[in-house]
Amino acid sequence: MTDSRIRTVAVIGCGIGRSHIADGYRRHPDKFRVLALCDIDERRAAKLADEFFIRRITRSFDEVLRMDDIEIVDICTPPALHVAQILAALAAGKEVICEKPLAGSVAEVDHVIAAEAEAMGRVMPIFQYRFGNGVQKAKRIIDAGIAGRPYLATVETAWKRTPEYYETPWRGRLGTELGGILLTHAIHSHDLLTYLMGPVTTAFAQTATRVNPVEVEDCAVASLVMRSGALASLAATLGSQKEISRLRLCFEHVTFETSQAPYSPGDDPWDIIAASREAENRIAEELASHPFVPSRFEGLMGAYHAALATGCALPATLADARRSLELVTALYHSAATGTVASMPIEAGHPLYGGWRPTPD
Numbered sequence: 001m002t003d004s005r006i007r008t009v010a011v012i013g014c015g016i017g018r019s020h021i022a023d024g025y026r027r028h029p030d031k032f033r034v035l036a037l038c039d040i041d042e043r044r045a046a047k048l049a050d051e052f053f054i055r056r057i058t059r060s061f062d063e064v065l066r067m068d069d070i071e072i073v074d075i076c077t078p079p080a081l082h083v084a085q086i087l088a089a090l091a092a093g094k095e096v097i098c099e100k101p102l103a104g105s106v107a108e109v110d111h112v113i114a115a116e117a118e119a120m121g122r123v124m125p126i127f128q129y130r131f132g133n134g135v136q137k138a139k140r141i142i143d144a145g146i147a148g149r150p151y152l153a154t155v156e157t158a159w160k161r162t163p164e165y166y167e168t169p170w171r172g173r174l175g176t177e178l179g180g181i182l183l184t185h186a187i188h189s190h191d192l193l194t195y196l197m198g199p200v201t202t203a204f205a206q207t208a209t210r211v212n213p214v215e216v217e218d219c220a221v222a223s224l225v226m227r228s229g230a231l232a233s234l235a236a237t238l239g240s241q242k243e244i245s246r247l248r249l250c251f252e253h254v255t256f257e258t259s260q261a262p263y264s265p266g267d268d269p270w271d272i273i274a275a276s277r278e279a280e281n282r283i284a285e286e287l288a289s290h291p292f293v294p295s296r297f298e299g300l301m302g303a304y305h306a307a308l309a310t311g312c313a314l315p316a317t318l319a320d321a322r323r324s325l326e327l328v329t330a331l332y333h334s335a336a337t338g339t340v341a342s343m344p345i346e347a348g349h350p351l352y353g354g355w356r357p358t359p360d
């Protein structure tokens with residue numbers, strides 16, 4: 001049975017939380033109503049409340065959890081707070097959305113997975129880059145078996161961050177941001193790689209801090225071997241004057257290249273180049289019934305509502321968050337040891353509990 005009623009939301013943290021509202025919930029007035037905002041910075045919450053005519057604001061996360069009319073708690077706070085807030089929201093019987101990175105280790109994700117299994121609600125990690133018409137066309141072609149065997153991918157995340165960006169105190173510090181470009185920025189493009197080309201088995205990475213005087217890495221390169229046998233190279237920097245995100249994915253029968261839009265590489269136009277007339281015809285046939293998929297938070301929240309309504313799988317799951325953080329862990333492990341790191345990362349792996357050095 002489909003339950004397509006309007007869902008009520010509280011947004012916790014009014015930074016990127018604003019985009020969740022403006023580009024997500026507000027685009028679906030028949031699906032969501034944001035009833036409450038929570039931020040320890042009351043002025044920031046009040047400003048957003050004025051902008052979107054939201055009546056209820058609070059500084060207290062616990063108060064939100066006591067609001068019986070809130071179904072979805074959307075966590076947009078700094079990374080180090082995520083796990084405790086997710087666990088508390090699940091314990092309060094809420095549906096939970098949480099910004100990336102979901103956690104600071106694979107062990108923490110496993111803890112959240114165990115808590116979700118006992119809870120009424122489910123947890124959707126944010127991976128909004130999966131939404132956009134280009135990436136969804138590619139996904140459909142690949143899932144239909146038209147692309148064939150994956151050969152090789154190149155993934156570039158070339159963004160720009162200046163000292164002003166690091167004036168927000170939690171950024172740039174291992175204790176609060178939990179990691180650098182691999183965890184905070186390139187996590188989106190790297191998720192797109194595995195979303196479209198499958199899991200990674202080994203990684204060799206090198207990282208550096210060269211752009212800003214921060215504790216975390218702001219440049220990284222890596223070479224990967226995918227479970228399929230395909231190869232991938234990753235390059236990420238926060239020191240690019242022109243910002244781009246770009247994935248080029250070469251399969252047996254089709255090569256895909258994203259747009260270069262840094263923050264919406266999933267949008268059209270994508271280059272989708274067939275290797276033969278036959279592949280071209282199969283793509284045309286497959287895409288004939290392809291519905292337009294809106295970009296980023298609009299697409300993600302639309303799919304999220306559909307999943308809540310039908311009870312089917314969420315558009316992004318804790319398994320996706322685990323896979324993403326396994327790759328991050330392997331990349332940090334490789335960079336720290338100068339060795340090739342293998343996945344999956346399970347209990348017993350030296351970095352299962354996290355990549356940050358433990359204080360002496």
Ligand SMILES: NC(=O)c1ccc[n+]([C@@H]2O[C@H](COP(=O)([O-])OP(=O)(O)OC[C@H]3O[C@@H](n4cnc5c(N)ncnc54)[C@H](O)[C@@H]3O)[C@@H](O)[C@H]2O)c1
Binds near residue numbers: 016038041079081184
């Ligand atoms: N998906 C994306 O593309 C994307 C983009 C930007 C940021 N993010 C992620 O979103 C999260 C927030 O980033 P941001 O850029 O919005 O940071 P931000 O610092 O601009 O905003 C975070 C807000 O959370 C508030 N806050 C802190 N502790 C709180 C608490 N205990 N209860 C309630 N509110 C609290 C802060 O006052 C602040 O207003 C981070 O995990 C970041 O990595 C994701």
